[in-house]
Amino acid sequence: MxxxxxxxxxxxxxxxxxxxxxxxxxxNHLVYEAPDVTTINICHWQLETGFRKALQKLIDEYEKIYFNKHGKKIKIIQLPIGEKGYTLYVNTTIIGGTAPDIIEKAHAKIADEPAYIARFFVPLSRDLAEPNPYNEGTEFEGVPWRETFFDGLMSCYNRTLLDYYKVPFSMFTIRLYYNKDLYKKIIGKDELPKTYGELLEVWAKIKEYARKTGRPIVPIAGSKVQSDIFGYKFLPTFFYTLNRKCDYDFNGDADRYEAWRAFKEKKWDFQAPQLISAWQCMSEMAQNFQDGWVAAQRDDAAFMFVQGRSVMIASGSWDASSLIDQVGDTFNVGIFDFLVPTEHPIYKKYVKGQVSEATTGGGIPWSITKQSKNKDICIDFLRFCTTKKNNQQFNRAITWLPIIKGCKLSDVLIPFKPEVRGFIGSFVFEISQEMRLRAQGDKWDLFSGRISPQQYGEALQEIFIRTGEEGYLDTLDNDQRNGRNIDRVLSSYIYGWGEGTKQEEKKATESKIIQLMSSVQGHAANNFEREKMFEKLKE
Amino acid sequence: MRFINLFFALLMLFISFSSFAKTENPLDVVNKEVAYLNYNKSAKLAEQVRLKSKVGSDEWLKSTLALAISLHQCQPDVKSEKIRAAKLYQEIIDNSKNKPIQAKAMLLLARFASERDYLHDKSDKAKSRELYGRIIKEWPGSKLSDAAALFKAQLDIYSTNKAEILKGINFTLDWIKKRPTNLFASLQYQLIARAYYRDLNDPLKSVEYDLEAEKIGLPPLTQMDYFYWNVANVAEIGGQTNIAVKYYKKVITDVVSSGFAYESQIRLKELGITPPELVDPFAEAVK
Known part of the structure; x- marks a missing residue:
């Protein structure tokens, strides 16, 4: 034997x-590829169990409804791919012609650059302008699908291609989570701070408590990710006045060209009080992170908070469910909004309000690939998922913010409701690759107090002056290529212009040609002006 | 063994017949690939169709245009392919008198001439101008002539020479007068509006032409809050407070969740106007 x-x-x-x-x-052949079964593949990088389960529930319901409606079998298969391999997967399958029908649009150049988007993804403006048939009998009956989203889908509009290429299922905002029990124990009351100054006092009290009791407690759990969250919420508020001074084209942003031009016109430099104050404020807040936070990972910070070793942590609504679950009954978790220094004696000169969340939206964006043989079913499936009932059910299951009007937030998510009061816009001075690397690299030294804001500014100014012209031309070259790529799309429409017999199709082609001509005109005007400005201001 | 061979032979025969039965019209396949911007593939397919068609026939013209566009637009941009694309456009122009495809080829060749695609490639704006002029002259009243008029005006207006800019503006205004409902009229007004503000430092005229563009309808899916915000700002600079107020208000009331809404309220207060209430589309989510 x-x-x-x-x-x-x-x-x-x-x-x-x-x-x-x-x-x-x-x-598999019998189930998925049998002649009477239509298979749709949908890929994403959300590996959370709750997400897959919630999506599967929608899929199961849709498959049944589809069969009852059409008498045909359909199989929708989820393809969850890890975050690290996602870019590779999306790029290779799209180029190789084997892309899934629907993909979560993120992390890949092909999913981001206008020329690729136009080439590989289905424009959705026409479908979004029609009512969602699954809304029949509801308050959204007859309402264009696009208008059923909280933000009218503005966050998903591609300003280069002048069309929509994605349909989101959720939206995200960021807030401060805090340990209610520990907070009360240390501060002696439940009331939260109302101003930035009061927040600093709270943090000081926590530090003092830790020193006195010898308990390893810090005000905020930190890591590079957490620091970036603070940066996202605070830096634009300081740069706002500078932004408006340099935003020559009134699009809300002071881009690299405008920052360079304004620098040459001596409207700002790297010792500008807006910049110095912003960096000072960031550095001030980072003093309340744990020692060695620069080396910590995002998970380390979350772990500190869950273990009760920090009173607060900055994170997004995407973490609500996992943080609350991990904390369990250990303590009560509270959530509140960031407090920007509008009343601070120095900072208030520049900080006029917080960053607007009016255009919040676009989380978990799904795009349909042009290679899909079942585009209509894909659109139908996305419509099914974005009814008020289904979107609420999906987001409740994973404790995320729904994106369809009329959906109610679960109690825990109420503090994450987007705040429409505030300003938009960015101030981008990272003009060259060296500038980007140095600004990013030295920022950790700045926030952890190893260098002063003035030293940081001096170093950046030296690089800005030395590499500015080269960076300007590189950026221009890149934008000219982007503009040229739109022309590649326009040519394809000009080829088909006037062809075909259906009046509706002819009209749609013409409408697209007008949009693309508008984009081509915008790019050409911008690039011409940038060239002209460079010649005028270069040394 | 003999049976296995026979089986495979029959299988191959079946596969060949089934694929033959499914074959689409080759030109339709070319059209589809061009629509997908799959230019490398469409070039190969169009070449095959072109070789099999009679010179000057509709199929030859269409496949030649597809081939020219594919070579013109495929990436990477290779010099020899671009030069061949230009020759093919010219072949179409020479072989398609009085056929609309001629105007299309002219328009695309004009675009080609002013573009720079490879190392040491030069932009030939004079040739572009000449071709746009030919379309306007030889295809009057066509939609392609409207497109040519817009592109031609752009060549003049994107200039550092004030006289050239004014020439482009006057040409465009004449065009709109002649063809007020042409497809690109709102783009033409916007071109003029931008030139007045950016190049001629005349915010009043700039606002005037932006409002004309709005009146006849902006391009589909224009982000209206950006348009309103731009008009309001330029109007404020030009001292047209009434228009500025009107358009700041429009940002708040006409566009759901505009990022400029809160700031528009502040601007209105600064102008001494009580702003409309901010619309919070998320408010009902917490009721």
Whole structure:
């Protein structure tokens, strides 16, 4: 017997595996590729169990409804891919012609650059302008699908291609989570601070408590990710006045060209009080993170908070469910909004309000690939998922913010409601690659107090002056290529212009040509003006 | 063994017939690939169709245009392919007198001439102008002539020479007068509005032409809050407070969740006007 096992076990296992493989192939073929089954693949990088389960629930319901409606079988398969391999997967499958029908649009150049988007993804403006048939009998009956989203889908509008290429399921905002019990114990009351100054006092009290009691407690759990969250919320508020001074084209942003031009016109430099104050404020807040926070990962920070070693943590609504679950009954979690220094004696000169969340939206954006043979079913599925009932059910299951009007937030998410009062716009001075690397690299030294804001500014100014012209031209070259790429799309429409017999199709082509001509005109005007400005101001 | 061979032979035969039965019209396949911007593939397919068609026939013209566009627009931008694309456009122009495809080829060749695609490639704006002029002259009243008029005006207006800019503006205004409902009229007004503000430092005229563009309808899916915000700012600079107030208000009331809404309220207060209430589309989510 022993001899028999040692002689044939390997072969038996091999045969078993082969039989199993063949059986699996046959099973898959019968289930997914049988002639009477239409298969739709949908890929994403959300590996959270709750997400997959919630999406599967929608899929199961849709498959049943589709069968009842059309008498045809349909199978929607989720393809969850890890975050690290996602870019590779999306890029290679799209280029190789084997892309899934629907993909979560993120992390890949192909999903981001206008020329690729136009080439590989289905424009959705026409479908979004029609009512969602699954809304029949509801308050949204007859309402264009686009208008059923909280933000009218403004966050998903592609300003280069002048069209929509994605449909989101959720939206996200960021807030401060805090340990209610520990807060009360240290501060002696439940009331939260109302101003930035009061927040600093709270943090000082927490530090004092830790020093006195010898307990390893810090005001905020920090990591580079947390620091960036503070940066996202605070820096634009300081840059706002500078932004408006340099925003020559009134699009809300002071881009690299405008920042360079304004620098040459001596409207600002790297010792500008707006910049110095912003960096000072960031550095001030980072003093309340734990020692060595620069080396900590996002998970380390979350772990500190969950273990009660920090009173607060900055994070997004996407973390609500996992943080609250991990804390369990250990303590009560509270959530409140960031307090920007509008009343601070120095900072208030520049900080006029917080960053607006009016255009919040666009989380979990789904795009349909042009390669899909079942575009209509894909659109129908996305419509099914974005009814008020289904969107609420999906987001409740994973404790995320729904994106369809009329959906109610669960109690825990109420503090995450987007705040429409505030300003938009960015001030981008990272004009060259060296500038980007240095600004990013030195920022950790700045926030952790190793260098002063003035030193940081001096270093950046030296690089800005030395690499500015080269960076300006590189950026211009890139934008000219982007503009040229829009022309590649326009040519394709000009080729089909006036062809075909259906009046509706002809009109749609013309409408797209007008949009693309508008984009081409905008790019050409901007790039011409940038060239002209460079010639005028270069040394 | 003989049976296995026979089986495979029959299988191959079946596959060949089934694929033959499914074959689409080759020109339709080319059209589809051009629509997908799959230019490398469409170039190969169009070349095959072109070789099999009679010179000057509709199929030859269409496949030649597809081939020219594919070579013109495919990436990477290779010099020899671009030069061939230009020759193909010219072949179409020479072989398609009085056919609308001629105007299309002219328009695309004009675009080609002013673009720079490879190392040492030069923009030939004079040739572009000449071709746009030919379309306007030889295809009057066509939509392609409207497109040519817009592109031609852009060549003049994107200039550092004030006289050239004014020439482009006057040409465009004449065009709109002649063809007020042309497809690109709102783009033409916007071109003029931008030139007045950016190049000629005349915010009043700039606002005037932006409002004309709005009146006849901006391009589909224009982000209206950006348009309103721009008009309001330029109007304020030009001292047209009434228009500024009107358009700041429009940002708040006409666009759901505009990022400029809160700031528009502040601007209105600064102008001594009580602003409309901010619309909070998320308010009902917490009721």
């Amino acid at each position: 022993k001899d028999f096992i040692s002689k044939y076990l390997g072969a038996a296992i091999l045969s078993g595996v082969i039989i199993l493989t063949i059986a699996t192939v046959f099973r």
